[in-house]
Amino acid sequence: MLPVLVIDRATEARLARSPRRAAFYCAAVAALDAALREHGTRLIVRRGLPGPTLRNLARASGARAVAWSASYDGAGGHADARLQSDIEEAGLQAIVAHDASAIAPEETSGYRAFVPYLAVWREMTPPTFELPLLLRFAATDLQSEHLPIPAEFGAGERSAECDAAGARTSFEAFLASDALQYAVAANVPADDRTSHLSVHLSFGTIAARTVVRATLERIADPFLLVEERASLKLFLRSLAQRDFFLQLGWFHPITDDAPLQEKMRGFTFARKHASLDAWRSGRTGYPLVDAGIRQLHATGWMHPHVRAVAASFLCFDLGVDWRIGRDEWDGYLIEDDPALATGNWQWIAGVGADMAQYPRIYNPERQRRRFDPHGAYVRMWVDELAQTPAPSRRSNAGQIELPMFSANTYPQPVVDHEKVAHDFLVHYRDHLGSATASPEGARRSSR
């Protein structure tokens, strides 16, 4: 085997979108090269068109096959297909491997809904490829171009840490402790005790197969408490959700831009809104939404539950197109998983794989009261609220009230949630032209 990295225009463009992503990518490539050197070889880097570049390398090295990891979004899938025909036309074998998912799409024959997919996924055990066979490298005197550096993707001097062994160690620590409380942590942003694996899974610095297999082994521990086992199962469900969205992108590449649900393809979301910039910059006046956006800007990651609330706010409270939100976050996220971004944004916008009768509209204040009752998360990320005193009184409904809206530099809410959620449902009903989607659904679907 000859390890090769080809950096083409599409890779450059993707990395140039998010400086943190570019820095992490370069660190991951450097770590891979260092690991290969420990095995007596190194990465051969080339910049250019993948087809001709790989054909030339195969000719120069005598390789008979070219293997690479599949892409799951529409654009990546087209590029894979082009490369496959380029390689095959040159008389070489092309092997497109499912390296990103724990369970390959073909194993589950294309589900559009998550619940039946999960039932099938749970019955499967991911393969393991950790075989010594893969460490037999060909001797070569082929020269490599320099390893990628963040500056070539416009990310200046920014640097990142990426340590695959460290990722494995922190995952093991997670499995030993926080994973056992995942059921709570997955919703409580201030705790920050989800796995933070998404970036490593996205760049392959830890394999989804490894994570799923280790979690299954942990679940088999007979001394776990019932709640602990339930938490681990919920964590597995998250990993299944990842595979689900990857296979959705694989079987439905059209969803890059078009809703999965045919009935929603003609539905018009707005492209503009007077408060769109407020949402982009985390100044909507809804503390949970703003804290999430500011966490993303500051770190390149946002707590999973807050992502759902902030995305719901864009799609339903502002009525703005999910593609605008997806593309906006793409410029900040370190994760490089377009199929997961699309699948989740469509799910939240009610146009994708969530087949609920009504869109699930999150009430951003109710969510904050419920999952950040003491304001620890919003005070951590929203500077204007950092000095807000801890909650001192309860409302009539028994909920803890924070004097958030009285902080004088913090904006007033840009919209009245109840009203705009109702208006959205009217628009939704009109689109479907069905009496079943009544505005009353706004109340029922508002969480």
Ligand SMILES: Cc1cc2nc3c(=O)[nH]c(=O)nc-3n(C[C@H](O)[C@H](O)[C@H](O)COP(=O)(O)OP(=O)(O)OC[C@H]3O[C@@H](n4cnc5c(N)ncnc54)[C@H](O)[C@@H]3O)c2cc1C
């Ligand atoms: C609107 C929206 C946009 C998102 N965009 C992205 C994206 O661009 N890239 C991305 O990788 N994830 C995306 N997610 C999914 C999820 O929020 C992140 O993967 C998660 O925040 C990662 O944090 P974690 O690793 O601590 O997750 P944990 O809660 O510890 O979960 C473990 C792993 O399960 C997988 N997982 C968990 N939830 C989901 C989910 N809803 N969909 C798919 N996989 C999941 C992830 O690989 C994650 O690392 C998005 C979710 C929403 C609601």
